[in-house]
Amino acid sequence: xxxxxxxxxxxxxxxxxxxxxxxxxxxxxxxxxxxxxxxxxxxxxxxxxxxxxxxxxxxxxxxxxxxxxxxxxxxxxxxxxxxxxxxxxxxxxxxxxxxxxxxxxxxxxxxxxxxxxxxxxxxxxxxxxxxxxxxxxxxxxxxxxxxxxxxxxxxxxxxxxxxxxxxxxxxxxxxxxxxxxxxxxxxxxxxxxxxxxxxxxxxxxxxxxxxxxxxxxxxxxxxxxxxxxxxxxxxxxxxxxxxxxxxxxxxxxxxxxxxxxxxxxxxxxxxxxxxxxxxxxxxxxxxxxxxxxxxxxxxxxxxxxxxxxx
Amino acid sequence: xxxxxxxxxxxxxxxxxxxxxxxxxxxxxxxxxxxxxxxxxxxxxxxxxxxxxxxxxxxxxxxxxxxxxxxxxxxxxxxxxxxxxxxxxxxxxxxxxxxxxxxxxxxxxxxxxxxxxxxxxxxxxxxxxxxxxxxxxxxxxxxxxxxxxxxxxxxxxxxxxxxxxxxxxxxxxxxxxxxxxxxxxxxxxxxxxxxxxxxxxxxxxxxxxxxxxxxxxxxxxxxxxxxxxxxxxxxxxxxxxxxxxxxxxxxxxxxxxxxxxxxxxxxxxxxxxxxxxxxxx
Numbered sequence: 029x030x031x032x033x034x035x036x037x038x039x040x041x042x043x044x045x046x047x048x049x050x051x052x053x054x055x056x057x058x059x060x061x062x063x064x065x066x067x068x069x070x071x072x073x074x075x076x077x078x079x080x081x082x083x084x085x086x087x088x089x090x091x092x093x094x095x096x097x098x099x100x101x102x103x104x105x106x107x108x109x110x111x112x113x114x115x116x117x118x119x120x121x122x123x124x125x126x127x128x129x130x131x132x133x134x135x136x137x138x139x140x141x142x143x144x145x146x147x148x149x150x151x152x153x154x155x156x157x158x159x160x161x162x163x164x165x166x167x168x169x170x171x172x173x174x175x176x177x178x179x180x181x182x183x184x185x186x187x188x189x190x191x192x193x194x195x196x197x198x199x200x201x202x203x204x205x206x207x208x209x210x211x212x213x214x215x216x217x218x219x220x221x222x223x224x225x226x227x228x229x230x231x232x233x234x235x236x237x238x239x240x241x242x243x244x245x246x247x248x249x250x251x252x253x254x255x256x257x258x259x260x261x262x263x264x265x266x267x268x269x270x271x272x273x274x275x276x277x278x279x280x281x282x283x284x285x286x287x288x289x290x291x292x293x294x295x296x297x298x299x300x301x302x303x304x305x306x307x308x309x310x311x312x313x314x315x316x317x318x319x320x321x322x323x324x325x326x327x328x329x330x331x332x333x334x335x336x337x338x
Numbered sequence: 339x340x341x342x343x344x345x346x347x348x349x350x351x352x353x354x355x356x357x358x359x360x361x362x363x364x365x366x367x368x369x370x371x372x373x374x375x376x377x378x379x380x381x382x383x384x385x386x387x388x389x390x391x392x393x394x395x396x397x398x399x400x401x402x403x404x405x406x407x408x409x410x411x412x413x414x415x416x417x418x419x420x421x422x423x424x425x426x427x428x429x430x431x432x433x434x435x436x437x438x439x440x441x442x443x444x445x446x447x448x449x450x451x452x453x454x455x456x457x458x459x460x461x462x463x464x465x466x467x468x469x470x471x472x473x474x475x476x477x478x479x480x481x482x483x484x485x486x487x488x489x490x491x492x493x494x495x496x497x498x499x500x501x502x503x504x505x506x507x508x509x510x511x512x513x514x515x516x517x518x519x520x521x522x523x524x525x526x527x528x529x530x531x532x533x534x535x536x537x538x539x540x541x542x543x544x545x546x547x548x549x550x551x552x553x554x555x556x557x558x559x560x561x562x563x564x565x566x567x568x569x570x571x572x573x574x575x576x577x578x579x580x581x582x583x584x585x586x587x588x589x590x591x592x593x594x595x596x597x598x599x600x601x602x603x604x605x606x607x608x609x610x611x612x613x614x615x616x617x618x619x
Contacts, residue, residue, distance in 0.1 A: 034456030042460075103479065167353075167360040170371065171378035181596040183553040185470075185561075186569065186589045189577040197399045270466035277468040281558060290471065297474035297562060309471045316467050 043107055052082040053104035054096030059085060061099070062092050105306055113307040130287070133311045139288040140276050141315065143204050147211025148272040152265065154212065155219025162220075163227040163253075180217050184210060185278050192279070203279075207288075211275030215268040222264025226257025259336060262327035269319045277312060289315070345388025352381040401583040410587040416572075417591050424569040425595050427484035428556035432491025436552075437545060440496045444503035445529070454504060461501040469494050470558050477562040487559040487568075494555040495548035499541070506540025507533055539614050542607040549599045553592065 059077060063069045070088045071077060077085060086093055097106055105113075114133070121132040128135045158176070161168040188210050195206040230252050238248045280290025289312045296304035356374050364370050383403050389395070390402040397405060410417070447453040473490050480486035510533050518528045560570025569588055576585035611617055 031455050031459055034452050034454075035459050036456075038453065038456035038460055166365070167357045167374070170360050170365070170374040171356055172375075174375040175379060178593075178597055181550055181600040182589075182593040183550065183557055183596055185554050185557045186573055186592040189573055190582075190585060190589065193577055193582070194399065267466075274468040274470065278470055278554070278558065281470065281473075281561060293471050293474060297478070302475065302478075305471075305475055312471060313467045317463060320466060 046104075046107055050102070050104050050106050051086060051093050051096055054099055054102050055082050055085050055089075055093065057099055057101075057103060058092050058096040059089060062089075062095060067092070101300060101302060103302065105303055109303060110306045110310060113303040114310055117304075117307055118311070133289070133292065133307060136287055136289050136292050136308070137311055137315055140273070140280070140290065140312070143207035143276045143279070143288070144211055144269070144272045144319075146204060146208035147275055148215055148269050150208055151212035151215030151272060152219050152268060155216040155264075155268070156223050156261075158216070158220045159223030159227055160249075162224050176217060176220055179213070184213055184275065187213075188279050188281075203288075207276050207279035210279040211272040214275035214278075215272040218264040218267040218271060219261070222260045222267075223257055226260030227253045229256045229260065255334065258334060259327075259331060262323065262330070266320050266323045266327075269323055270316055273312070273316050273319065340392075341388045342392035345385050345392070348384045348388075349381050352377050398580050398582055401586055405583050406586040406590065409583040410590060413584065413587065417587065419567050420569045420572050420588065421591060421595060423484060423565070423567045424487070424556050424560065425553070425599075428487030428559070428568070429491055429552040431484070432488035432555065433495055433548065433552040435488065436492035436495035437499050437548065439492065440499035440544075441503055441541070444500050444507065448504060448507045454508075458501065458504055461497050461504070465497040465501055469497075470555065473555070473559040474562045477559055482563045483565055487556045487564070490559040491552045491555040494551045498547045498551065499544035502540045502544030502547075503537060506537030509533075509536045509540065538611045539607075539616070542603065542611065545603050546600060546607070549603055550596060553596050553599070557592065 056077065059069050060074055063072065063074075069077075069092065071080070080088075096102070099105075102109070117131065117133040121129060122134060126132060128138075158168075158172065162172060163169075191209055192203070192206040195209070200206070234252060235248065238252055243251070276288070277290040277293075280288040281294055286295075289308045292308035292311075293305050296302065296308065356377055359365060359370050359374055362370070387402050387404060390400055401409075447457055470490075472493060476489045476493070477486045480489050514532060514536075515528065518532050523531070557570040557573070560568045561574050564571045569592055572588050573585050576582065576588065608617055
């Protein structure tokens with residue numbers, strides 16, 4: 029709570045800056061529209077205006093600046109416009125009982141969330157299994173670890189269209205699977221690294237103690253290594269779920285998907301409706317925030333239950 | 339079937355060799371540490387080649403690595419042009435601008451504890467967001483050429499580097515700062531001689547994250563419109579026109595560039611933060 033005031037101040041500053049930026053960003057569009065509507069604009073004609081900077085245009089037409097805040101298709105919408113569009117496509121539709129309509133961002137968010145969770149599940153399982161293999165086998169450690177690092181330096185977006193084409197050719201229906209694969213690819217790595225660190229966290233003396241108890245390898249794993257890796261696991265899960273969401277949206281962006289938040293961004297771009305893009309972007313941000321917060325709460329509860337709360 | 343048998347035999351053989359190497363007395367040497375993962379990678383490629391040949395997979399679905407290598411060799415001019423457009427113009431320009439902007443912003447806000455406390459949670463939050471989504475917006479703002487790609491990269495790399503640098507600048511402990519005080523060092527001297535060097539491991543952590551993000555940003559932005567060159571453009575049109583071997587060649591280039599870029603940053607990190615415990619040994 030100590031951080032609340034500074035965070036709110038910075039947020040307010042960002043929003044204020046955003047409002048200020050709307051005027052120069054939108055002045056050209058506003059002037060074009062005003063001229064078409066028959067208002068007097070200096071200088072006349074779109075071509076001579078292009079030669080002038082936005083600041084000169086704003087000075088020459090001070091009474092048209094306000095119009096830039098009310099455009100239907102602005103280059104930069106105001107925060108208020110974005111908020112209203114977001115409400116129109118989520119809360120308002122839900123109130124009218126059409127939350128799952130194709131025009132509702134709740135529906136598209138749900139599609140994105142599904143792929144994200146599948147990818148998260150897949151990536152997390154792969155990461156944990158890989159980490160166990162790496163910790164227990166020297167060969168796997170030596171041959172897999174460098175490739176795990178290299179795999180993350182490869183821009184996945186280059187592979188994304190390929191994965192979608194491949195799974196379509198292999199007869200996999202729908203888009204959930206390829207999107208989940210892409211998000212698993214982005215999300216397994218933080219989990220792998222975190223779990224390797226966590227499983228190796230117990231000190232030698234603790235492992236020795238279990239040996240004196242005549243504990244088997246499995247017992248040592250279940251009673252010592254696994255519990256001590258939990259804090260590491262949760263930290264990497266939070267990174268992983270954010271990465272999984274990025275993966276899903278990347279999987280929806282370049283490939284002509286029709287549902288999902290990424291597809292809303294794509295469609296908004298093709299149809300020239302910037303408000304739809306911004307609303308989908310903010311919906312994605314809210315989704316990311318909600319998922320990370322959820323995991324954070326889960327982490328607190330679990331660690332407190334295990335007696336490891338910091 | 340003989341191809342499949344060969345691939346499987348190669349796999350088992352290479353795995354056995356790796357297992358033996360890892361347990362051998364030379365397992366700690368540099369040569370073995372490089373040889374083992376290389377052998378693993380070669381095995382994957384041999385398996386791929388064997389499966390594609392044995393099952394006669396159509397090149398439209400999955401071309402064999404040998405076919406991809408051939409395409410790669412035949413179209414080096416084209417690939418080089420794409421690398422120049424996407425990497426040198428788009429990604430590197432954006433990376434340079436974004437990294438310096440983030441670094442300077444971090445130093446500027448570091449002077450105010452209030453701003454730091456306000457910006458750090460927001461920066462952490464934004465760094466976790468799917469920022470790639472702004473690509474279409476920035477492409478419509480800055481046009482189709484590399485400027486819009488650089489802009490996407492700037493936004494994508496800014497927050498990870500900012501957050502890491504701010505965190506790094508807080509790394510010095512009271513004892514070290516007190517020592518600088520006893521030397522009568524001013525703000526600038528403390529910054530340059532103590533706090534910036536201490537922040538470097540964090541800064542490089544951010545830079546390494548940003549190398550991948552930079553390439554992702556530059557390539558995604560090209561899916562939303564670009565001149566008729568660039569890696570993202572070639573991949574999206576290649577998928578459309580079913581020249582899948584060229585797409586895989588482009589993916590190989592992306593992998594190569596990504597790894598090299600990361601390697602260069604990691605190499606500089608080693609030179610700059612040679613004193614840090616993680617770099618010793």
